[in-house]
Amino acid sequence: MKISREDVVRVAELAHLGLTPDEIDSYRAQLDGILTYIDKLNELDLANVEPMAQVLYTSATPSATESHPELRDDTLRPCDVADSVLTRAPDAVKPFFRVPRVIDR
Amino acid sequence: MSAGTPWRIASVRAALQAKQISARELAAEFYGRIYKRNAELNAYLTLSPERAYAQADRIDAAVARGETLPPLAGVPMAIKDVISTRGVRTTCASKMLEDYIPPYDATAVERLERAGAVLLGKTNCDEFAMGGSNENSAYGPVRNPVALDRVPGGSSGGSAAAVAAGLAVAALGTDTGGSIRQPGSFCGIPGLMPTYGRVSRYGLVAFASSLDKIGPFATNVADAAAVLSVIAGHDENDSTSAAVPVPDYIGETEKSVKGLRIGVPEDYFGAGLDPEVKEKVQSGIALLEKLGCRRVPLQMPHTDYAIAAYYIIATAEASSNLARYDGVRYGLRVPGGTLTEMYRQTRERGFGPEVKRRIMLGTYALSAGYYDAYYLRAQSVRALIARDFADAFQKVDAIVTPTSPIPPFRLGEKALDPLQMYLADIYTVTGSLAGVPGISVPCGKTKAGLPVGLQVFVPHFKEGCVLQIAHAFEQAGGSTI
Numbered sequence: 001m002k003i004s005r006e007d008v009v010r011v012a013e014l015a016h017l018g019l020t021p022d023e024i025d026s027y028r029a030q031l032d033g034i035l036t037y038i039d040k041l042n043e044l045d046l047a048n049v050e051p052m053a054q055v056l057y058t059s060a061t062p063s064a065t066e067s068h069p070e071l072r073d074d075t076l077r078p079c080d081v082a083d084s085v086l087t088r089a090p091d092a093v094k095p096f097f098r099v100p101r102v103i104d105r
Numbered sequence: 106m107s108a109g110t111p112w113r114i115a116s117v118r119a120a121l122q123a124k125q126i127s128a129r130e131l132a133a134e135f136y137g138r139i140y141k142r143n144a145e146l147n148a149y150l151t152l153s154p155e156r157a158y159a160q161a162d163r164i165d166a167a168v169a170r171g172e173t174l175p176p177l178a179g180v181p182m183a184i185k186d187v188i189s190t191r192g193v194r195t196t197c198a199s200k201m202l203e204d205y206i207p208p209y210d211a212t213a214v215e216r217l218e219r220a221g222a223v224l225l226g227k228t229n230c231d232e233f234a235m236g237g238s239n240e241n242s243a244y245g246p247v248r249n250p251v252a253l254d255r256v257p258g259g260s261s262g263g264s265a266a267a268v269a270a271g272l273a274v275a276a277l278g279t280d281t282g283g284s285i286r287q288p289g290s291f292c293g294i295p296g297l298m299p300t301y302g303r304v305s306r307y308g309l310v311a312f313a314s315s316l317d318k319i320g321p322f323a324t325n326v327a328d329a330a331a332v333l334s335v336i337a338g339h340d341e342n343d344s345t346s347a348a349v350p351v352p353d354y355i356g357e358t359e360k361s362v363k364g365l366r367i368g369v370p371e372d373y374f375g376a377g378l379d380p381e382v383k384e385k386v387q388s389g390i391a392l393l394e395k396l397g398c399r400r401v402p403l404q405m406p407h408t409d410y411a412i413a414a415y416y417i418i419a420t421a422e423a424s425s426n427l428a429r430y431d432g433v434r435y436g437l438r439v440p441g442g443t444l445t446e447m448y449r450q451t452r453e454r455g456f457g458p459e460v461k462r463r464i465m466l467g468t469y470a471l472s473a474g475y476y477d478a479y480y481l482r483a484q485s486v487r488a489l490i491a492r493d494f495a496d497a498f499q500k501v502d503a504i505v506t507p508t509s510p511i512p513p514f515r516l517g518e519k520a521l522d523p524l525q526m527y528l529a530d531i532y533t534v535t536g537s538l539a540g541v542p543g544i545s546v547p548c549g550k551t552k553a554g555l556p557v558g559l560q561v562f563v564p565h566f567k568e569g570c571v572l573q574i575a576h577a578f579e580q581a582g583g584s585t586i
Contacts, residue, residue: 018453051484
C-alpha cells in the first residue's frame with residue numbers, strides 16, 4: 001500500500017479540501033493505484049539527468065536579457081482595476097476583501 | 106449558401122465581399138443552428154449574442170464603406186470556457202466559477218476580435234480542463250456529433266463538437282496533455298497544439314503552467330493556419346510568450362511535402378493500440394509516402410514513462426494554481442465560522458471529483474518528504490523525453506503517430522477508473538512534455554464510422570511544417586482513407 005487513510009486526511013488538510021468519509025476511502029484507493037503505476041519512474045537511472053525546469057531555455061544560456069528577449073523594461077504603468085475587481089468579490093468593503101476571523105484561538 | 110454547406114474562412118470572406126450575406130445574417134444563421142442542436146450536444150455553456158452582433162455590425166459597416174476586411178472578418182467562432190472574455194461569464198465548467206464574469210479579455214480573444222472574428226459564445230469542457238472525455242464538466246457532458254452515444258474527447262470537447270457540428274466555423278481550445286488533439290481526433294476535425302510559448306496565455310485560467318497552450322480547431326487545416334496567424338506572437342502581458350517572429354502560416358500550408366523525412370516511432374505502435382486505429386494510421390503513413398515523404402523508423406525509448414511523469418508534473422502545478430480558489434476574491438464562497446472553514450467548505454462544494462483527485466495527487470507529490478521522489482524525478486524524466494524528441498529531430502523533419510490509441514468511447518464507459526482514462530493520453534502527453542507543436546488531422550474512420558486521428562509533431566516553432574504536412578494529407582484524401 002502506497003498511501004494510507006491518514007495520509008489522505010493529511011493531504012486534504014494541506015490542500016484545504018473538505019472530504020466526506022466516503023471520499024477519503026475512494027480517493028485512498030484511487031491514489032494508491034495511480035501512485036503504484038507512477039512507481040515506474042523508479043525503473044530509470046536518473047543520476048546524471050538534470051531535472052527540466054524550463055521548456056524553451058536551458059540553464060546554460062549566457063545572459064538573462066539575451067536569452068529572454070520577452071522581458072520588458074521595469075517601468076511603472078497604471079493599473080486601475082481595483083473597483084472592477086472588488087465588485088466581483090463575494091464580500092468586499094472597499095478597499096478590502098472581507099473574510100471571517102483569521103485568528104482561530 | 107444552402108443550409109448544411111460548411112462555411113470556411115475563405116467562403117465567409119467571399120460571401121461578405123460579394124454582399125451575398127451580411128455578418129449579422131451569418132451570425133444569426135449560426136445562432137439558429139445552435140438553438141436547434143445545442144440542447145442535444147451541450148457544446149456551448151454561454152452564448153454572447155450582444156457582443157457577437159455588435160461585432161457583426163462593425164464588420165457590415167466596414168463592408169458598406171468598401172474597406173479592406175481584416176483576416177477573420179465575420180467568421181463565427183467559439184471560445185473554450187477556460188479563456189477569459191470581458192463581460193461574458195467564464196466558468197471553467199466548474200461550480201467554483203458559476204457566476205464569474207471576467208473584467209478583461211484574454212490576449213487571444215482580443216486578437217481574434219481585432220481580426221474581425223464574431224465570438225458566438227463559450228464552450229463546454231472538462232472542469233478546469235482536467236479530463237479526456239468532457240465528462241468532468243459540472244454542467245453535463247458534451248455528446249460527440251459524429252456518434253451521439255460517444256464522448257467528444259476532452260478536455261476541449263465543446264469546442265471540437267461545436268466545429269464538427271457546424272455550430273462555429275472555428276474555435277479556440279487549450280491543450281495541456283492532449284486536450285486539443287484528442288477531441289480533434291474524436292470529432293473528426295483538425296486540432297492544432299502550437300509550441301509552448303507561441304500563443305499568449307494572458308487571460309487563460311491556469312491549469313499546469315509549464316504545459317498549457319491555446320490553439321485552434323477548424324474544419325480544415327488552412328483555417329487552423331489562418332487562426333494561428335492571428336493569435337500567435339509575443340505579448341508583453343505574458344512573459345512566457347516567445348519573441349519569435351510569426352511566419353505566414355497560410356502560405357506555409359501550400360508548400361510541397363516532397364522529400365520530407367517523417368519519423369515513425371515503433372514505441373507508438375505497441376500493446377494497447379486498437380487494431381483498427383493502427384491500420385488507419387499505417388494507411389495514413391503510406392499516403393504520406395505516396396506524396397513523396399521518406400519514412401524513417403525511430404526509437405523514442407522513454408515514451409513508456411510519459412504518463413507517469415505527466416501526471417505528477419501536471420497535478421503538482423494544478424494543486425498550486427488552484428490554491429487561488431478560496432472564496433476570498435472571486436467565485437464561489439461558502440461561509441464558515443473561521444477562515445480555514447470557509448476555505449475548506451468553499452473548495453469542497455466548488456470543485457468536482459476529478460479536480461479534487463488531481464489537487465490531492467499534486468499536493469501529495471509536492472509535500473515534505475515526497476518532493477524528490479515524485480516531482481524532481483518526474484522533471485528528470487521530462488528532460489529525457491525532451492531529449493528523445495531532440496534526438497529524433499536530428500534525423501527527421503516530423504514525427505507521425507496515432508493521436509489516441511482508441512476511437513471515441515461511449516459516455517460513462519471509462520468514467521469509473523481514473524487511471525485507465527489517464528493511460529489513454531499516452532501518445533499526446535509526450536509532445537506536451539517536450540513543448541513541441543503537434544496537430545491531429547482526420548485519418549479515416551473505423552468500420553463503425555468512428556473518426557481516427559493522425560498526429561504529427563515537429564520541432565519547436567515549426568508550426569509551418571506541421572500545417573504543411575497536415576494540409577497535404579488532407580488534400581490527398583486522408584480524412585476518407
